[in-house]
Amino acid sequence: MIKTDVVIVGAGPVGLFAVHQLGIKGLKSEVIDNLDKAGGQCIELYPDKPIYDIAGIPECTGEELTKNLLDQIKPFKTNFHFNERVQEINSEGDNWIIKTSQNKVFISPNIIIAGGVGSFEPRKLSVKDAEKYEGKNIFYSISDKNIFKNKKISIFGGGDSALDWALELSKIAKVTLIHRREEFRGAPHTLNQIKKEGKVDIKTKFQISSISGKNNIESINIKNDDGKETEVKTDYILSFFGLIMKLGPITEWGLNMDKKTIKVNTENFETNKKGIFAIGDICTYPGKLKLILSGFHEGALASVECFKRARPNEKYRFEFTTSSKEIQARLGVKTK
């Protein structure tokens, strides 16, 4: 069991800055995220898109912002628990017991939920019977490409994953690449390479309409906008339609919810449960703006209440980073 002052759910920008606000107050946090790296939506949805409304930073990309935030919290040597999702929470006295999908257990007086719009999952194929073949003949990511050797593969999507795998698998399998329009989102040079090698059958302006098979997929039907259908013999479907966000188990924790968001008290961003806070896109209150900068502010206020719960016998003192020797020591700043 890992004992800590605060468990932060979500390693997006707001979760990362919460580490900072807690850290300068001398609180230790552990961060859990379902993705394999920090950054949340900034990294998953718009790593290259410039952001123009971070105070004091005229322009930066999601990737740069994440990197800078990670640099900023380096002094606190925070532990990150990636590829894990919080499954279950239970109260024990003034503490919360937090269990993850990897069966890690934390005990902490505070949980800060900075979960954005939920954890990321691959967007699944919506066609009938798709579920039956998932994990067997339908994949949303690839762990062992050798199973595709000499097989007939239908790849869906227009992004880099679809293009990269089409090119790669065309060396060992018969690949059909199916996309709903002529233009591809993925890197043009990959598409050019695919066309140059000429091994991939590219079918644009088509979408999947049905799957046929018994125990395994035998063929699929694809349809264009005018309703014209074509059969494609298929052993495996690879579907790359990006990620969606799902709230998951958070909805079962007894928190006051408003649709997909959690209601908070704006004094300290606490939810209806003592010691559980919600900040960033996932929280709601009158006037809420889903901005990164709002999430930074929300984390700062939540950190004060976290301090009071984690250090009930100490008095909280408001201090500035410019003048507090204590904060500067925590940041590892050499003072004159």
Place this chain on the structure above:
Amino acid sequence: MPKITFIDSTGEQRTIDVQKGLSVMEGAIQNKIPGIDADCGGGMACATCHVYVKEEWFNKLPKAEDGEQDMIDMAFEPNKYSRLSCQLIVSDELDGMVVTTPSKQT
């Protein structure tokens, strides 16, 4: 105020007034129109405010930019009349526009 009509996948119609300058998505959220999730809040980053615009209105809209098309690739059952409602800004010209919502967004 311009009126926008949403038809859901069961055929039920809902007509709402949307202030000029707001997006169709914002109008839908304010009026709690079912079938518009808008997870990312209008950042063209999630494709959960996807709608099918009625043909006669589709051609009146400014063309979708590449970023919007890229996201529509990932939407649930897109077709040639697909748009992200967060990118459709309501104006007098769009008064009376009719859009259909997909049976689900994810």
